Amino acid sequence: MHHKRGFLLIECCVYIAFCAILTATLMRWISQAILEAGQHTTMIQKGVTHTLVHDVLMRDIQSMPCDHNACRIDSASIIWKLDDTTAIGWYMDHERLIRKEGFFDSSRNQWGKHHMSTVAYNVNVFKCSAHKNERGVQGIEITLGMDGSQLISRYVRLRNGRCYAES
Secondary structure (H helix, E strand, C coil): CCCCCCCCHHHHHHHHHHHHHHHHHHHHHHHHHHHHHHHHHHHHHHHHHHHHHHHHHHHHCCCCHHHHHHHECCEEEEECCCCCCCCCEEEECCEEEEEEEEECCCCCCCCEEEEEEEEEEEEEEEEEEHHHHHHEEEEEEEEEEECCCCEEEEEEEEEEEEEEEEC
């Protein structure tokens, strides 16, 4: 009877060790690529969220009258009256960007019946500054920083009751 020669035990161990090293290296490359892709996705999502929040705010500001008496702008909030019963306000509270719409009593500096919604979370910076002259509010500069990302400022120019956003 003639026996076929097989693999030695040492040859099998070397083959298994080689496959294990190759598999470990390949898994490290794959996991590193997945981690980098996740970081890029998170960065893109933050940028999109930042842009959307700015756009919603700019849309609201387009309804703002140019009258000095119809709006109140300080460094941390912005409130303006659309008519006698409706006002819109934006401010930051506990790292949340809040939008309120409803009745605002400017003599008591208090909101009456209103609807409040959280527009964004993890907001680090929300600053407002008004550029005024004798004819009223000429423009508003809004600075927004979210999730520790770069601060983005937008200037909205008001002219003849219309808004023109500038970056």
